[in-house]
């Protein structure tokens with residue numbers, strides 16, 4: 001794989017995420033389209049640089065049909081810029097799909113939502129079981145971090161906050177990720193763990209149905225009490241009870257009651273509805 005910057009031609013800017021800007025690029029030799037995430041680490045402190053190194057190591061170590069494929073990295077020390085070359089997902093991100101469905105008042109199809117649940121779940125399963133002694137918590141599952149390739153397969157991306165943790169230990173840090181998707185235990189000062197990723201997955205699936213997160217509030221304080229209450233409106237009536245029950249299961253306030261990713265993927269309601277398109 002070529003890993004010199006001059007091997008790539010920039011086609012357009014497609015977005016800016018944590019720490020960086022995403023460009024759509026074309027490799028001059030294999031004519032393939034990629035995404036290049038440019039990250040300026042010049043102003044980062046040691047901790048942020050360590051986090052960045054862990055993101056790249058996490059990404060380069062994971063190879064899975066539902067995780068954006070890492071290709072290579074290029075470091076330009078003169079401009080203190082790190083370039084990460086990754087798989088291009090032509091279908092874009094779920095956040096843009098939610099925005100356009102909301103604007104056109106066009107609900108997202110239930111069949112597609114079950115596919116997103118299953119395939120994002122498969123990506124999480126890979127993270128949670130990656131390397132026997134180590135578990136990877138995504139910690140930033142949100143519509144802007146889930147992408148679609150040209151075949152409509154779901155790809156989990158942007159491990160901006162991923163942390164490598166020893167299997168038993170879970171991350172000491174409390175406030176992480178998108179506030180809307182923060183779980184009751186993280187808000188209660190508890191530790192972020194695999195079940196917090198399940199809570200975020202429940203919020204993602206809910207938002208695809210209702211085109212808004214399950215818990216919204218005008219202040220962090222009100223959002224916290226809304227999340228801890230665990231009360232949210234049922235998804236729109238035209239969605240099945242199976243889907244409503246699966247979401248409610250993932251949004252159990254007590255993380256002990258919440259399903260593991262294995263339970264979600266093997267749940268009969270999921271199994272009967274999904275297949276892996278590629």
Ligand SMILES: CNC(=O)c1c(C)[nH]c(/C=C2\C(=O)Nc3ccc(Cl)cc32)c1C
Nearest residue numbers: 015035068086087088089092096157158
């Ligand atoms: C409206 N969205 C887009 O046009 C879009 C498209 C077609 N692709 C993307 C983003 C990515 C993409 O295509 N591959 C990616 C790999 C990693 C990360 Cl963090 C992001 C991407 C985006 C945001």
